[in-house]
Amino acid sequence: MALALAIVVIVVGGGLTALMFYVAFEEGRLSGSGVRVQQAFGVAEEGALEVLRAWDPRTYNVHDPYPFHSAMVPAGFPADWTAAPHGTGAYGGQVYKLNSELYLIDMTGRDDWGPPPGASAVRQRVAVLARVQPVAPGLVAALTVGKGSRRAGTVSIAGRDGLPPDWEPCGPPDSNRVGLDTVRGGLAAFSSGGFTYAELASLATRSVAGAAVLSNIGPTVVDGRCDETVATNWGGTQPNQVCGGYLPVVHIVGAATLAGVDGQGTLLVDGDLTVRGGLRWRGLVLVGGALRVTPGAAKDVAVWGAVFAADSATLEAGVAGSVAITYSKCAVVKALESVAPAVMFSSRGWLGLSEAP
Amino acid sequence: MPRLKPRGFSLVELLLALTLLAVVAAGLWQALDATRRSYSREAERVELERTLRASAAILPAELRELDAGDSDITAMATTSIRIRATRQLAFLCTVPHRQDDGALAVTVRQRPLLGLRQSFSAGDSALLFFEGDPATREDDRWWRGRIRAVSDDACPDADQPRPGYRLTVELPWSSDGPPDLRAVTRGAPLRGFESVAYAVYRSPADTQWYLGQQVQDETVQPLIGPLIGPAGVAFAFFDSTGAPTSSTVRVAQIEIRVRGRTARPVRAPGTHRLEYESDSLVTRVALRNNPRPSEGP
Numbered sequence: 001m002a003l004a005l006a007i008v009v010i011v012v013g014g015g016l017t018a019l020m021f022y023v024a025f026e027e028g029r030l031s032g033s034g035v036r037v038q039q040a041f042g043v044a045e046e047g048a049l050e051v052l053r054a055w056d057p058r059t060y061n062v063h064d065p066y067p068f069h070s071a072m073v074p075a076g077f078p079a080d081w082t083a084a085p086h087g088t089g090a091y092g093g094q095v096y097k098l099n100s101e102l103y104l105i106d107m108t109g110r111d112d113w114g115p116p117p118g119a120s121a122v123r124q125r126v127a128v129l130a131r132v133q134p135v136a137p138g139l140v141a142a143l144t145v146g147k148g149s150r151r152a153g154t155v156s157i158a159g160r161d162g163l164p165p166d167w168e169p170c171g172p173p174d175s176n177r178v179g180l181d182t183v184r185g186g187l188a189a190f191s192s193g194g195f196t197y198a199e200l201a202s203l204a205t206r207s208v209a210g211a212a213v214l215s216n217i218g219p220t221v222v223d224g225r226c227d228e229t230v231a232t233n234w235g236g237t238q239p240n241q242v243c244g245g246y247l248p249v250v251h252i253v254g255a256a257t258l259a260g261v262d263g264q265g266t267l268l269v270d271g272d273l274t275v276r277g278g279l280r281w282r283g284l285v286l287v288g289g290a291l292r293v294t295p296g297a298a299k300d301v302a303v304w305g306a307v308f309a310a311d312s313a314t315l316e317a318g319v320a321g322s323v324a325i326t327y328s329k330c331a332v333v334k335a336l337e338s339v340a341p342a343v344m345f346s347s348r349g350w351l352g353l354s355e356a357p
Numbered sequence: 358m359p360r361l362k363p364r365g366f367s368l369v370e371l372l373l374a375l376t377l378l379a380v381v382a383a384g385l386w387q388a389l390d391a392t393r394r395s396y397s398r399e400a401e402r403v404e405l406e407r408t409l410r411a412s413a414a415i416l417p418a419e420l421r422e423l424d425a426g427d428s429d430i431t432a433m434a435t436t437s438i439r440i441r442a443t444r445q446l447a448f449l450c451t452v453p454h455r456q457d458d459g460a461l462a463v464t465v466r467q468r469p470l471l472g473l474r475q476s477f478s479a480g481d482s483a484l485l486f487f488e489g490d491p492a493t494r495e496d497d498r499w500w501r502g503r504i505r506a507v508s509d510d511a512c513p514d515a516d517q518p519r520p521g522y523r524l525t526v527e528l529p530w531s532s533d534g535p536p537d538l539r540a541v542t543r544g545a546p547l548r549g550f551e552s553v554a555y556a557v558y559r560s561p562a563d564t565q566w567y568l569g570q571q572v573q574d575e576t577v578q579p580l581i582g583p584l585i586g587p588a589g590v591a592f593a594f595f596d597s598t599g600a601p602t603s604s605t606v607r608v609a610q611i612e613i614r615v616r617g618r619t620a621r622p623v624r625a626p627g628t629h630r631l632e633y634e635s636d637s638l639v640t641r642v643a644l645r646n647n648p649r650p651s652e653g654p
Contacts, residue, residue, distance in 0.1 A: 010385075017392060029370075034410050040364065044496070048547065065521060065544060066448075067514060068514075068516075098544035098545070099544030099545075101491050101542065102486075102542070102544055102545065102546070104546075106469070106471075127471055129546055131497075133491050134491060134493050134494050135491075135492060136492040136493070139493070166538075168452055168543065169539035169544070170491050170539070171488065171490035171537075171539060171540060172490055172537065172539070224515075224516035224517070225516075240515060241515045242516060243516065318580075328490075333492060337491070340560055343494075345497070345649075346425050346494050346497055347424050347425070347426065347497070347646060347648045348484065348548065348646045349646065349647035349649075350422065350497055351423070351471060351472065352418050352421055352644050353471055353475065
């Protein structure tokens with residue numbers, strides 16, 4: 001009987017002791033879990049801020065906005081993750097371009113716990129709203145030349161702030177600018193939104209060899225998406241169409257002749273630029289030499305934004321054609337926004353997300 | 358006559374065995390009882406720790422997203438706080454237009470739609486981002502309004518329409534008249550929020566003290582507890598310099614001190630007295646959405 005009693009007591013006592021161990025283990029696990037949640041949260045927040053700190057406009061800015069384009073960070077996410085500094089974990093996520101000014105960074109952090117790495121990691125997710133650093137055009141004319149200009153035919157150079165056809169307004173219009181400026185030194189006077197010619201050239205997304213005749217340039221849409229890999233795709237001109245948000249920085253290394261170009265963004269030409277009619281451009285055109293517009297088969301030349309030439313400008317419209325250079329704050333701002341860094345919203349730019357995507 | 362061999366136990370042996378058994382049984386019982394009490398106490402303590410950790414997870418997550426400078430804290434005291442808590446973050450897929458009755462019609466995408474709630478309802482409150490002049494950050498604003506109506510809509514994307522919600526938003530225009538709608542761009546964010554109060558309250562169900570959550574004017578729900586009493590939660594408010602502040606618009610950090618107790622009294626080791634065990638946890642939260650100094654123009 002004593003033996004039976006002892007066995008019962010030992011079994012029950014053993015069970016209770018095991019439960020106590022279980023409770024203690026659970027307590028330890030929960031405690032550790034709290035620390036890991038905090039760690040993963042810190043990593044997610046660090047990842048979002050790191051994306052902002054190391055913002056690369058060529059990766060995030062120049063493309064069509066969501067839903068056509070969003071960039072993974074790192075590029076191989078979710079298979080690949082970026083290790084957080086100090087070995088606290090890893091982060092990865094997605095950057096959505098909402099429009100030419102606004103971005104959403106959706107970042108997941110993990111504490112990188114347990115073998116194999118990441119298999120049982122705790123994850124936390126945060127979102128940060130960012131906007132490009134504002135760019136004030138600070139330009140004074142639609143056309144700025146270094147050594148005078150000559151016009152012939154139907155040529156219009158307008159300093160009144162205009163909006164390209166089908167574009168939506170982007171804030172209040174600028175006060176009127178002058179049409180033609182020949183006294184400020186042409187391209188040497190260019191500095192807009194804090195960028196110089198050299199800085200814009202260093203941010204070029206498309207580099208083209210000079211001494212070429214460039215024709216049939218226009219937006220290229222493949223399977224409903226803007227195909228930025230096509231060399232002749234220099235962006236669209238309709239904001240609400242595919243490629244309408246693609247604003248490349250095209251850098252022509254040397255002189256060039258354009259004959260049939262439809263595009264937007266920033267066009268940099270190191271040497272002389274000859275346009276044989278047929279140019280529609282929204283944004284900035286910066287010419288390191290002389291600008292010559294001559295009548296061509298494709299007749300009209302229309303630029304909304306601003307044009308700078310280091311040398312002279314010769315603008316000749318054909319009998320049935322026209323040349324129009326119209327100052328447009330919106331077009332200049334959007335071109336410069338495609339190369340500007342991003343900063344967090346000045347208020348309400350942060351959102352905690354409860355679960356991984 | 359042959360003598361019988363003695364069999365069984367003598368009375369003395371039996372008494373000795375029973376005495377030993379009683380001593381062993383008593384010892385084992387005591388050990389067993391101590392183990393049971395210890396288990397019960399530990400289980401209560403684990404529950405208490407869970408309560409405290411829940412407070413460290415739930416409250417900071419709500420408070421981090423406040424913009425005190427834009428009046429997200431509508432009331433604050435030592436044991437209570439009422440806030441505008443973000444529930445949705447959505448993005449416009451069309452430019453808004455003003456209806457004949459002055460309300461604003463906007464369409465937001467159904468994806469991505471971030472936050473605790475994945476839809477909108479009439480009566481929700483909203484904050485709409487006004488970009489203003491893209492050449493400066495100084496005029497960026499969040500305009501507050503109320504959603505009057507919600508219906509399904511389509512976002513007219515260039516390749517194909519995608520699901521959206523059409524929201525009719527009533528915005529209280531300033532005395533200068535309605536804002537310039539050119540300042541609201543396609544892709545602009547819209548945040549949905551609701552008024553939420555956190556305060557210590559006594560549950561009529563079990564008469565224990567809890568941190569209660571009250572959404573809008575609905576019934577208070579127990580969220581964290583039981584607490585040690587009416588002083589079970591204490592909020593302290595600090596400005597950006599770390600000094601205590603009583604101004605709702607100057608709050609930059611909030612300290613939350615939660616004092617919980619076990620749901621049932623437990624027997625402390627070495628005593629026969631039953632009493633509640635208590636513990637506390639202090640968390641300090643920096644408000645992430647307070648206005649940031651401008652960078653650049």
